Amino acid sequence: MTNSFRTLDDVNVSGKRVLVRVDLNVPMDNGRVTDATRLERIAPTITEISGKGGRVILLAHFGRPKGVDPKQSLKPVAAALADVIKKPVAFADDCVGDIATNAVAAMKDGDILCLENTRFHTREEKNDPTFVAQLAALGDIWVNDAFSAAHRAHASTEGLGHVLPAFAGRTMQAELVALGKALDAPTRPVIAIVGGAKVSSKIDLLENLVTKVDALVIGGGMANTFLHAQGFGIGKSLCEKDLAATALRIMEKAETANCAIILPVDGVVATKFEANAPSHAYGIEAIPDDGMILDVGPRSIDRINAAIDDAATLVWNGPVGAFEIAPFDKGTVSSARHAAARTKAGKLVSVAGGGDTVAALNHAGVAEDFSYISTAGGAFLEWIEGKPLPGVEVLRVAKG
Template identity: 40%
Template sequence: MKFLKDFNFKDKRVLVRFGFDVPLKDGQVTNDFRIRTGVPTIEYLLNQGAKVILLTHLGRPNGQVVEELRVDPIGQKLAQLIDKPVKKLDDCIGSAVVQAIEQMKSGQVILLENVQFHPGEKTKDPSFINLLASLADFFVFEAFGQAHRDYASISGLSKKMPSCAGLLLEKEIENLHQTMDKTEHPFVVIIGGVKISTKIKVIKNYLAKADNLILGGALANTVIRAKGFAIGKSIIEEEMVAQAEKLELTNNKLHIPVDVVASADPTGKSSSRIAPVGKTEPEEMILDIGPDTVHLFNQIIAQAKMIVWNGPMGLFEVGAFNSGSEQVARAVAQSSAFSLVGGGDTICLLGELDLLDKIDHVSTGGGAMLKFLVNEKLPGIEALK
């Protein structure tokens, strides 16, 4: 794998694929962590006299133009952070894009439109890859959070042009390798979030490698259901129940909620209650972990020497259901263990609580981080080798 130091970028067009998939509210970036992590690479390239062309995705537009998912707010935030103008274009391919890049001077920055507005991104369309590759002389990959996706701008461009890892990706790989090579015990892994389908493989892997594996969030609902407990109208992946049943559900290392916060209303405007697992009413949803579960999880976290965490414990975006995630976040931050945390929602949560600086390494990847740590091959990184 090559790195920035291996190339001379003076007067060259450099296309950098970032993962600036940040939360927005009223057209403003509400958490700029992922943008800030990209600044060192941008400044390095500007100092080298490059013409810097930035590419990212935002949200899930599914191959269509979605006005609310245009990347203008990212360009505005980035301009503030690097204290330089960032010219935002209205597409990522086409004659207007080619013309704007032809007119670039060294030391200037262009931000292309959301790459996922084009269906060719996810289908890895060769003609789309060729159009992107024609825009630049070099390709720099920095979107570690998307490295597990086999998309055009993730794993396709590296095969078409001189390519390397950026400073952020280099740091991610270094820190994650350190975690893998120097695992300390007790080793605790915390996995939350919504989908168990994207994490079932790593859950099985960590059940073998970790001393304790904590599951929370909606993905734990699928495991609770697999154990035969009532979950009411809780979010689950019905098609994954059979897979969850194959997990070692009686393994003493596996910890799932023992009590939950249940409500018929996920907006938090109606009443909610603490219920033992299995005692959820038919019209209720599991929306957070309960106090006994928080106590249990925090006892396990307190004994850890190394912690890996990805995914919140409940619907943390709603005030009535954020207590479990918040208390687990504080326990991880206060722990003397080496802590490695990743994933967009988890980063947002830690940012809101002003705890990011209490974590030893905050990864820009969630699913990518978990897969890297159990030696799964990530297309975005494999393509650079």
């Protein structure tokens, strides 16, 4: 996998105008960036190209503007990026046309320029060929460093790869290598932990995983749907009863594929969903009618941790309980810390991704200890679902 796409090792950027697609979609509050994680992730690509004498021209979107919207300008983000990389970042008030052309023409080798929000133009999301051509005219090569936008076939995330020589940036490269290790050519046994509230949002994911992994741990609200499908009473727990047949089909598919499905054998139950509500662990065959399962119980935690002990590779998406409120974070925190300890001991390759998952691992204090954490939500999910990502595919096939 690592050799099937081209990277910065395959190109001389000196004196070249390098269009770099990055993810600058960072959380903002009152014009200030509140979390610079994504800016820190793209810093190596930007500083490497600049350091080698390339002219770095950043392309990115921000939010979902309907036309030009000053509130969704990238200008404050460019300023925050300059703080992160400790280099000046110039800014142009448009990403095409005379403003962009003149700003690029004024650049010297090593300069960094951020162009305005690509989504201020509706043609960006339509992958309009004339818009692609306007963007392409600003650069000599295209580097895609935005894995998180790679599931979208837009002008700046995919279209440019068909008209300019295309390469993966360092962040994209790291992501593809990590994900390749996890599912494309993993060290076995492979275990997946999938949690979250709803089965409906993860049917494709589960159906793909059972054909790829040796064991699949199902937790969170979605586990209740599987338990209900097997005839267990789950009281007032969150459950998609209309998906019982789907759950059984996934279990049958797992059996055919020799994938062990690990469901909770006990649950932490409360009568109301609020912090520190009185709770008690019950076996799965004894859930009270007025109770809600809000976390996996102690025996289930032991089973999950035993499965982690048996694994050489772990893919994690979604918490196994309502981790946002104590004490229903215990299952997620215990298993996350167990996986982190195995990873640090060199016994496990652990890859996690998705918004809730990142928040849960940060809550457990172990985000730094996993082998790789993907900050990409939709792209990470589609990748685990086995779907080709347009922004990645164009790097595989791109010639130039």
